[in-house]
Amino acid sequence: MRFLAMCTALAAATALTGCSQLAGSAGGTQKVTLWLMKGSASEEFIAKFTSSFEKEHPGVDLEVKIQEWTGIGEKVNAVLAGKSAESADVIEVGNTQVAQYIETGGLSELTLEGLREWGSKDWLKGLSDPASIDGAQYGVPWYAANRVVIYNKDLFANAGIKTPPKNRQEWIQATQKLDKGDRQGIYLPGQNWYVLSGFIWDEGGDLAVETGGEWVGTLDDDKALAGMEFYKQLQALGDGPKNADEETPPQSEVFAGGDVGQIIAPPGQASAIEAANPALKGKLGFFPVPGKTSDKPGAVFTGGSDLIIPERTKHRRQAVDVISALVSETWQTELARTMSYVPNKATLAHVVDGNEGAASMAPGAAQGRATPKSARWAEVEGKNPIKPYMTAVLTGQDPKQAAKTASDTISKVLSSDR
Structure with missing residues (x-):
């Protein structure tokens, strides 16, 4: 919310120039780091996504780092607390892990972006509910899988x-x-x-x-x-x-x-x-x-992953852009078809109609839940x-x-x- 207030003030002072332009006004290439979990996306998907994103966002160098599930909680908490030698601007986390990170602190709230840019009203509840508390959204659904x-x-x-x-x-x-x-x-x-x-x-x-x-x-x-x-x-x-x-x-x-x-x-x-x-x-x-x-x-x-943004990121606007791309219909379709996942919205379930296994997951995902x-x-x-x-x-x-x-x-x- 502090960011949103600052963004509004800056936009007014610069004739609605926009925070994304302001962030890059100093010129030069900005490195934005995305942590993805091992096995969540194929090397081909990552390469295609990275190339496309950098082409559509000149001046951004997107670095994708693959993380192991073992010990990931400690690594993420260290980044959120500013106690890690590593940094990340967007992090993939398990949908049932978000509550832990919310309690620990250090997550950027994404409620307004969810409503305005990402169509949060259509998200699968098994992915979105564990990532919210008291009406505030901290995790953005990326993909789902279920039995x-x-x-x-x-x-x-x-x-x-x-x-x-x-x-x-x-x-x-x-x-x-x-x-x-x-x-x-x-x-x-x-x-x-x-x-x-x-x-x-x-x-x-x-x-x-x-x-x-x-x-x-x-x-x-x-x-x-x-x-x-x-x-x-x-x-x-x-x-x-x-x-x-x-x-x-x-x-x-x-x-x-x-x-x-x-x-x-x-x-x-x-x-x-x-x-x-x-x-x-x-x-x-x-x-x-x-x-x-x-x-x-x-x-x-409902198993699957959400995307979070650390509050300490120095590239919040670019991090939001990364999530906007990852949850777009284009890349949701690509990911679902490549990995046999269910997209993050019930309205996109049709994109896996040709995959019998994934298509059988989609109806259940619409009724899916997560752990307390x-x-x-x-x-x-x-x-x-x-x-x-x-x-x-x-x-x-x-x-x-x-x-x-x-x-x-x-x-x-x-x-x-x-």
Whole structure:
């Protein structure tokens, strides 16, 4: 807001010359640094974007630095606090990480730019909500990815299933048909809490809520318990381990065996499945996680990235220009098609219509959510009381009691002093 006030005053004093022109009035080339995370964009995309941006913004030298996810939190916090030997003008961060950086401080507010320049009213809420607090926006959605159902087309055909299910009842019925003999209707490990989150949201529940300034775990709420009950019903239609997550063993390897009808995973796992079993190439299909009714798909956990601008940047106008380009329809389309992502707006979902996997993500992304926007949620995931809670329910323990134990742990972590 201080910047906006200064910009207004300067513009008035220079006959509305504009802050972007003022920033470069001293002449010479200005280096603007963009941090992107490893794997978020291809080398080809980065090269094309950099060349195009520099051509459209004479005098700007755009430097793109690739960062590793491991240890990125400390690096970003150091930049925001001005305690790093490195600098960055725009930084890509995970959508669920923004709350932590908001609490730490040092982020530039981007509310007005979002409204005036970037069409924030159309942003996917799973990307935008975690990046805002009290109506102020600090992170700008860049791209999304979420889970879908990957299925074996041959097994579906052999079971007489002609079209993918569109609601929970149809999904259960189809999975029951698939779950015969040595075949598994679905491989759903007992501790896939990302999938559980979607079922809980569909029921109107949540993992935790903020009440009177305090965060409280809510897994023992009746609506959240209903989500867990559906998870239990679906999980029973396969042989997924009740005490392990989707990486133990990697579910793509299990599916590659050819005797599993479905898994719930990002569509990008299809490549790993086909690599493990080339005979399945061309035999994989995708559909959105079904909702309670056929009129809309189920809620899903939305992963992806937001873009932030450090308050300490000396090139704020140019940083805004970088974001303006990255979220433009041109480069959103390029990124989505290159990387099989979902664009940052539901209104751009059509750009991935030719990509079956990405297109199956888009309807779910429109219903997508993210984890509670507490700066301490990462600590909850570190302890992760949700996983043993799920195992407890799946192995016959009292759901209400197990949920209360997990909720108490979540409340303690989110509300305790650091």
